[in-house]
Amino acid sequence: MNVTQANNARVLIRRMPVGAPTIDDFELDVKPASTAPGPGEILVRTRWLSLDPYVRALMSGRHFLRMPQPGEVMPAAAVAEVLASRNDRFSVGDRVVLQTGLQSYAISDAAAAWKLHPEHVPESTALGILGMPGMTAYFGLKETAQLRAGETVLVSAASGPVGSMVGQIAQQWGARAIGIAGSDEKCDWVRKQARFDACINYRKQDVGARLKELAPNGVDVFFDNTGGALQHLVVTGRHLAMKGRVILCGLIDQYSMKDAPPGPNLGALMACRGRIEPTIVYDYEHRREEFMREVLPWHTAGRLAFEEDVAVGIESAASQYCRLLRGENFGKTLVRLPW
């Protein structure tokens, strides 16, 4: 294939979203791809684009990573194929994960790029349970929460790539998992496929009452992917066990808000000696091998359920992203490029 004449389709931020993003906040731009990597750089063609809720936080300017600006490519990680390399670490044909943004071709210094393992099957798992979301769950439980066997973990967005791995890793380690999700279909999957002990449909059920039934002494770890009402409920509603830990991971409930809303009153932490602490996956990048060593065998043995929500073609990326932010996705949300 002659990549010197390829066009690059890019999803640009047309304007910063106000509230939940809509497709009018983005535009598709097509122009000839730059195909000449400089020294140390690689040229890649993206195969899978990752849609992640935290990118909405970037756009609100409240994330600690850089806020993207109108006219720029929408930030995203990708599984990509190396088409040309002037970097010793990568060769033509390598499949890599790196930040490309939502576009079909990219040139990168590859500083944070990493090669897929042969057992990243399907390769999209490198963006999901065997990639950043999986590592978030793994190190969040292992290091931030210091999870121990016999404990009970509660996790929100339980059918998502982080949430489903939180529960499944917890169970591998001898802990009990309770999920929270937004539909009966998701809850069924969480219980039957991901084999959580229980899953609460927060749109239909009284979460506080169900929690009192499922964990009368409270949960040892609340892995918080959403923030909002559920965070308030767990912290102020005395749903934490003694020495319970609230692991702040995602705050999707507030990403689209103009201003950050108040948090939960912290007084109830006194009684249970509860701790609140964020987990940041980037802090564990140097421990990717440790993660892969432990988790990959579970995957290879077919013990990890995962669900993917795939749109095909970059022209579907913006609407797929908007669906994700409305909570209409089911599983790891991706865009598949057509080659």
Next chain:
Amino acid sequence: MNVTQANNARVLIRRMPVGAPTIDDFELDVKPASTAPGPGEILVRTRWLSLDPYVRALMSGRHFLRMPQPGEVMPAAAVAEVLASRNDRFSVGDRVVLQTGLQSYAISDAAAAWKLHPEHVPESTALGILGMPGMTAYFGLKETAQLRAGETVLVSAASGPVGSMVGQIAQQWGARAIGIAGSDEKCDWVRKQARFDACINYRKQDVGARLKELAPNGVDVFFDNTGGALQHLVVTGRHLAMKGRVILCGLIDQYSMKDAPPGPNLGALMACRGRIEPTIVYDYEHRREEFMREVLPWHTAGRLAFEEDVAVGIESAASQYCRLLRGENFGKTLVRLPW
């Protein structure tokens, strides 16, 4: 002295306060003292009564300890003299610290009572810097905050018994102390007597701006004795250093509120990997000797400043307590009994 005919003056809760307590919420009751301890019990006469902000939290029903009821004696710790003992651990004449409530005589099972050390001089220090407030500061820094030399500690209510000890212990351990207090007089004392590095008058100064000057990279430990606006400022205003710890100790700003107010948005903890955790002094009761071994020599050598705010006579206890809750006290707030 013939204690068999003594009268016991007691401060009773007449009604549960609404908002800040007033003296009309209490009443003084005088009746003959019970003077016959049962098996295992001791009879004591109180010498110093401790007035503590957390008791207001008990009265709101939001504390994890029992809520007192109208008609009961107002809860309080005391330094007391043993007048009669049927308990092997205590002898007549012993000076002890125990929970008596605001009254002049009490009979106690002495389960949580402990004897003063000869170097509890003045003996009221057993209720302040060398008692519960001092231990709160000590174990809060040592265990909950895991304070290290070279770090910076910010503490609210810095002229109080907990706050002043937080700063002074921090300095003994090679850390830097910044106080926050509510008057120039208190701030002067905090800087000059307790030798903090700095003290901010939150009623007069722009706390956020001062903090940016005093700790441009943030504080490593925020020892929170008050909650409220300052807690919001530190957590959401990016005043925590990387791996900063917010130690929840007191929430005096909300004790008199009918309902617990919202807390700070927790999103900003992500960037600094900040942790929020309560410290509960009762969890360290079994380590009192460790505290005394380290802190008592500092006191004996005259290296610990402390301020006391003393009212004389149990008839002054209710109004003294109300002053404390209005923040009009200066230092450890006590009632001295006249014998």
